[in-house]
Amino acid sequence: MAGIAARLRITPFGLICLVGLVATLYLSLIWAPRERVMGDVQRIMYFHVASAWIAEFAFVLVGVSSVIYLWLRERRWDIVAYSAAEVGFVFCCFVMITGPIWGKPVWGTWWTWDPRLTFSMILWLIYVAYLMLRVYGDDLPQVKTFLAVLGILGTIDIPFIHFATLWWRGLHPDSLVMTEEGLGAGMEVDMRIALGVSAVVFTLLFFYLMSRRMALERLRDETEALRERVEHRHPGSVGI
């Protein structure tokens, strides 16, 4: 365990997150009561919903830091946006993976166009667009501005996607819809506690991953600055 921690360079903060994760595991798998209708599968919720919360929260962070970046034009806000997008994307992937795994035994099918899943899928696509623009626009001088604009528009879009997906399904009541009310109302207090702890731990984990990702981006900047210095003394090797 310690060996792995060293190899992954996990800091004390990271260790706290890890301990929290183990605690969440205990709370959600053992401590929380068994759901009457769905059975043990329902326990997926504790990680699924927490991941969904982070996926949304991260994109709002992308939007906020994008606004600040356009305003101040400081690289660090671009780093915040980029890191939040990448880590948020990882959590959004968790949502997209656990959603169908939960859906299969409950609904009998891997995918239904349930509002929450549809919402997550559109959010996931926006994340993909953001990261694609990062990668494929790398040679553009204005790519950071473009990304900030996309981050802002994506964040403004979140409420619209929310309502659009909700009402879209609302018109087809024949499909099995798992609404927010249904989830919350049927939940016992212990379940809510487990979910709350899980959300807090995931938030901590998100910030830990963010800090790692940001440090990585700063290392990249340092490398480029050094490379620039080395190459600048050999003017022949510099070019557009």
Place this chain on the structure above:
Amino acid sequence: MRSMLAQSWQIYRKDMLVEYRTRERVVTMFVFSLIVVIIFNFAFNAGADVLQRVAPGMIWVAFAFAGMLSASRSFSPEKDRGTFEGLLLAPIDRGSIFLGKLMGNVTLIGLVQLAVLPLFVLFFNMTILPYLSKLLVIFFLGTVGFSSVATLFAAVAVNTRMRDVMLPVLLLPVASPVLIALVETTRTTFEGGDWQDMTNWIRLLSVFTVVFLIASVMLFEYIVEE
């Protein structure tokens, strides 16, 4: 504000004059939407009732792609021939460049819609006349909302290496609420629904259009400067 509208009018006029001379955008958009509608007809080789249910989705897919074509072509020739820099050098609010381009896109998409809708009605054996006024409002709102986002992202995508791929990747997820709303309201209208049956959707369409129009005008300036 008034001068901004006057400036965007100049750009709009110029674009429309160029389009009038070449007609390349309208013609490609028209042929494209027509082909999409026909191909969908083959794909859903089914009875009239099924066709009528999928028709709204079909038609908005066609118009969404035609809209992307229009938005993309409103920037790519300017960029490729270097005339875009000429616009940026002008002593005008750059938001007016955006507005001019947006007006052009809405006009062209509108023209294509006017041409394709009758054919669509013909192919699918639908009635449209009683719903005309409702459809007009819905189509106008939706086309302006969709085109705002499309025009802004087209200005982004035109700078990237993979501009043709980048535009749909950027645009469609962000524009998905509009597209869903458009399909739903069009369907409700064709099913004989009233305004009350789609209050939520109309509200969503209007708010989206206003919010994204304002945001796009404001953000455009950031996009065009290096």
Place this chain on the structure above:
Amino acid sequence: MGDRSASDLAGTSGVNVSSGVAGAPGVDGAAGAPGTSGAPGIAGAPGISVRQLTKTYGRFRALHRVDMDVAPGSFLALFGPNGAGKSTLLGIIAGLVRPSRGQVFLDGEEITKDRDEDLGKRIGALSYQTYLYDELTVLENLRFYGRLFGVENREDRIGSLLTTVGMEARSGSPVRTLSRGMRQRVALARALLHDPDILLLDEPYSGLDQDAMVMLKTVLAARDKTVLLVTHDLVRGLESADRVAILNHGRLVFDAETSELSPSDFEQTYRDHVV
């Protein structure tokens, strides 16, 4: 060549101090803010002052701490190899490119902070790009730009400029049908349409025929504009300019009055500085 070179040059060469534009700038922009008045006697043409201008594109540094002063109404020729930052410098002055750091002043007013819409009214740009629409006629192109730039007495102005560049006979022809040289003449008319007091010329000679070259020279000889010329053509640049500067790898490496230079040695001077 260290970081000091640019400011040293601007300070020691001592050019254009008399014009009311401060000579040796401080290292930080604020201290180096130039004077506020244009030079008397030259009709309204502003002086351009560049302070610590830096522009980076990712890891590529297009401009690095450039300090430069162009006196009101003077003509500066800017030389340098490809990728030296010449066009970037013009782009920043024209408001097309946002600098990473540093400032540009026109007559002591900073133009790099917020985009000033009226900046476009003062700047005329002519480059190898003509900025003309192929599908429109010469007249339609000029009218469009005339409206966009808010030119007064538009038709008269366009008519007289078309005569000047010798294109009045072709004013109804679509630009598509014109030769490269003719297009460049229309582009010259387009650049002068709003009577700018600063001219930014980026390789303007490319595609110009002999007649048009003479016209451009006539326009420039009037000396009522501040002119910045970017070119690879050392001979032509030198013969019309008051001052020359050389950019290399984003740094200002040479800056002198034309009168101090001998044209025959300049090619050697240029080679010494860009290698």
Place this chain on the structure above:
Amino acid sequence: MDQNFWYLFSAYTLIWLGLFLYLFTIAGREKKLEAEIAELKAAVKELESKEEGRA
């Protein structure tokens, strides 16, 4: 153990695996960059000493 257990099991396993995979790539990229930085720093030092020698 009903069949549902495997859904639960795989969901949790995938999340944990994904998390550690992500951490792993971050650590990997970090190490690569640090090595590169060390290399570049050495190069800068070498260049500087050369320049001093010339001066």
